[in-house]
Amino acid sequence: MKKFRFKGGIESRKNRWGWVFIFPSLVFFSFFSFYPILNALYTSLFKKKLLSLKPPVFIELDNYIYLLRSPDFWNSIRATMVFTLGTFIPMVIFSLIFAQFIVSRKRFRKFFQMAYYSPAVLSSVVVAAIWLLIFDPRGLSNQLVNFIMNTPGVDHKWLANASMVQISTMLVYFWKYVGYFTIIFIVGLTSIPKSIYEAARIDGVNAWTGFWYITLPLLKPTTILVSIMAMLQCLKTFSTQYLFTQGGAPIEPINVVTLNLYNTAIRDHRIGLASAMSIILFCIMLFFTWLQFKTARSDETSY
Amino acid sequence: MKKCIMVLLVSLLLIPSAISAQAAVELTYWTHEDPNRTEIENRYIGEFEKANPGVVIKRVTNPSKKMAERILTAFAANQGPDIFNLQIEDEYAYIINQRLAPVDPKAAGYDSMKSIYNAYIPKVLDPVTYEGSLYGLPLELTNWCVYVNDRIFKSAGLDPSRDYPKTWEDMVAVSEKIAIRQGEIIQRRGFDFRYPYYLVSMVPMVEQFGGKLISDDGKQAIVNDQAWIKFLTFMQAWGPNGKNLGSPTYTNARKLFNKDNNDMAMCLSGLYQAGRIRADNSEFYNSGEWRVIPFPKFKDAVSDSACAYYGHYLVVNAQKPKKNQAMAWKFIGYMLRHSEEYLSKVGLIQPTVTLMESATFKGMPYSDVFKKDMERGHVVYYGENSAKIQEHIRGAVESVMLSGVSPEEALKNLKRKAQETLEE
Numbered sequence: 001m002k003k004f005r006f007k008g009g010i011e012s013r014k015n016r017w018g019w020v021f022i023f024p025s026l027v028f029f030s031f032f033s034f035y036p037i038l039n040a041l042y043t044s045l046f047k048k049k050l051l052s053l054k055p056p057v058f059i060e061l062d063n064y065i066y067l068l069r070s071p072d073f074w075n076s077i078r079a080t081m082v083f084t085l086g087t088f089i090p091m092v093i094f095s096l097i098f099a100q101f102i103v104s105r106k107r108f109r110k111f112f113q114m115a116y117y118s119p120a121v122l123s124s125v126v127v128a129a130i131w132l133l134i135f136d137p138r139g140l141s142n143q144l145v146n147f148i149m150n151t152p153g154v155d156h157k158w159l160a161n162a163s164m165v166q167i168s169t170m171l172v173y174f175w176k177y178v179g180y181f182t183i184i185f186i187v188g189l190t191s192i193p194k195s196i197y198e199a200a201r202i203d204g205v206n207a208w209t210g211f212w213y214i215t216l217p218l219l220k221p222t223t224i225l226v227s228i229m230a231m232l233q234c235l236k237t238f239s240t241q242y243l244f245t246q247g248g249a250p251i252e253p254i255n256v257v258t259l260n261l262y263n264t265a266i267r268d269h270r271i272g273l274a275s276a277m278s279i280i281l282f283c284i285m286l287f288f289t290w291l292q293f294k295t296a297r298s299d300e301t302s303y
Numbered sequence: 304m305k306k307c308i309m310v311l312l313v314s315l316l317l318i319p320s321a322i323s324a325q326a327a328v329e330l331t332y333w334t335h336e337d338p339n340r341t342e343i344e345n346r347y348i349g350e351f352e353k354a355n356p357g358v359v360i361k362r363v364t365n366p367s368k369k370m371a372e373r374i375l376t377a378f379a380a381n382q383g384p385d386i387f388n389l390q391i392e393d394e395y396a397y398i399i400n401q402r403l404a405p406v407d408p409k410a411a412g413y414d415s416m417k418s419i420y421n422a423y424i425p426k427v428l429d430p431v432t433y434e435g436s437l438y439g440l441p442l443e444l445t446n447w448c449v450y451v452n453d454r455i456f457k458s459a460g461l462d463p464s465r466d467y468p469k470t471w472e473d474m475v476a477v478s479e480k481i482a483i484r485q486g487e488i489i490q491r492r493g494f495d496f497r498y499p500y501y502l503v504s505m506v507p508m509v510e511q512f513g514g515k516l517i518s519d520d521g522k523q524a525i526v527n528d529q530a531w532i533k534f535l536t537f538m539q540a541w542g543p544n545g546k547n548l549g550s551p552t553y554t555n556a557r558k559l560f561n562k563d564n565n566d567m568a569m570c571l572s573g574l575y576q577a578g579r580i581r582a583d584n585s586e587f588y589n590s591g592e593w594r595v596i597p598f599p600k601f602k603d604a605v606s607d608s609a610c611a612y613y614g615h616y617l618v619v620n621a622q623k624p625k626k627n628q629a630m631a632w633k634f635i636g637y638m639l640r641h642s643e644e645y646l647s648k649v650g651l652i653q654p655t656v657t658l659m660e661s662a663t664f665k666g667m668p669y670s671d672v673f674k675k676d677m678e679r680g681h682v683v684y685y686g687e688n689s690a691k692i693q694e695h696i697r698g699a700v701e702s703v704m705l706s707g708v709s710p711e712e713a714l715k716n717l718k719r720k721a722q723e724t725l726e727e
Contacts, residue, residue, distance in 0.1 A: 050379045051400040137488050137553055153486010159552040160543060160705045246368070248498055248551030250701040251694070266372050267690045269396060271379075 044276035050269040063276035076260040084234040099185030116179035128243035159249040188222030331384040411636030439616030443651040445573040446612035455568040494569035495549035495556040501696040511604035524721035535710035542704030575650035595669035609679035
């Protein structure tokens, strides 16, 4: 029986097996991510209606020019940025605090992990539906806030007021995803060797100084990962805003790019214009990811 | 020899399946969820399949809110169902983009096109008539009137038979009397609108003041500024920053009405609502403590417009083979021959002349109120851009009700956006 042999050295052999293992995910990525991106880029150069059987008309960059001149699109950019900044920064900070809190527990650690993580397993649609009931003027949110603040009968207009509805969407998203990022931070925190803390304690370092000068620097790769993931997640937000507007909330304050894109494609059937929006959103996401990598510089930490 | 026998056997086995594959027509029928209708339509499918051997009909139900999106996605991929129904505002784009097959009168059980038009009450087939061809038959035609809970009226010291609101000004006054608030939070509402449906129920309110959505020549959007400002001022006063009588962010009125939980005295709905009250709360339905009253009008109205009526039309996919199209129209014709059962079991009006004159229709509670209001109204605005225009009206109403924008400013924005959409 003839044995199959690799040509070249060990390194080359390893590389070939590497290619074999990543091949399925490469195929998957090409079909479901890379091809749609290229297709959207191509479609964005045409005037194309979803239902029309007529061939699409090539209009060069007109869709992009239209969008850059459209006040509605700029409002969507504003809504997306406000939501992203208002959600991802607190999410990164609080998930780190929660992770530190859980790691420092000697008892009930598993319970807290489960409690924080459980909202992340719910579908976004279910989450938005639950929160719609909570934010109903007669719902729990008004009752709770009025009880705490001793302001009976005040309607805080969680879904009605332009500022409040933005805060409401941030709250929902924060509640849903903070547990997910907490778990990632817990993994990062537990991977820091205890011996470093022990050595520092012998040198007289207290808990607070240890957190600032040992934990935070050594947690840098995890922090970068979490902040990029959280930011991208926030830029892509859709279902909360969609369901809130279906539930009667005003659209303008929370008309994020993805919601505008959806309405342009599905309600107005303008798939060329919607594709242009998706490409702009893609570029924004790409830019911020690059910026975070650039500002973080080195993401490698050695213990 | 063995090989020959095998080939022969395989051929013999394949022949019947090839024949049945040739004879079979499989139709897919997508429609929205409605348990009462599902029951009778599944029966029609069984009967139709029995009478037409080789025909298989697959009925797929979708949530009402998801229907338009799912059909659109399927058609965008050229995978639309053989038969479907949508509201005309969503369906019209399929007609003008030539995605639908014209009605086959013979297959649908009519002698000619003229006999179809004669079978229906005037104008109801206009929305599905395009460049001389007919593209759909109505599954239901709906208009809304106001449902009243007598118990709540009585508990507020009102006599529902005498004090029911005839005008929008009455509606405000009656709602003020009925409303129970805990501070700013309304615990019991007198009446509230059906907010997502601005074209159906709010545009007629503008028309009562003499305004129009689109000019007669189709070139101008938002006609008669004064009428629109009066309407927006009314909505501003209705909302939480005005008299605080209702808001789009409260649970929708129609849902609460059936429960009779002393939290919703009046709501807008169609004839079908009676069947839903019966299904949700038979005690309330049988108590007789509810009634239906006409759509109000403003005291200084210049036009007597009631709620616009909208239709769900059954249509056939033009991309399917001709034999599927013919069979689809035959099946639609078969279903629609049961209009009295649709009315009595589901509460849907299929507006044929025969049905509107039938004892079944006249025997339905408050059918006379709906019929008279239908005569006062007109079909809802439909066009390729109707959904977007509705979104602009929504934006204007929400901005005056919730965001403190003045009616003048809201109108200015609405005019700009609606005109831009019309010109697109």
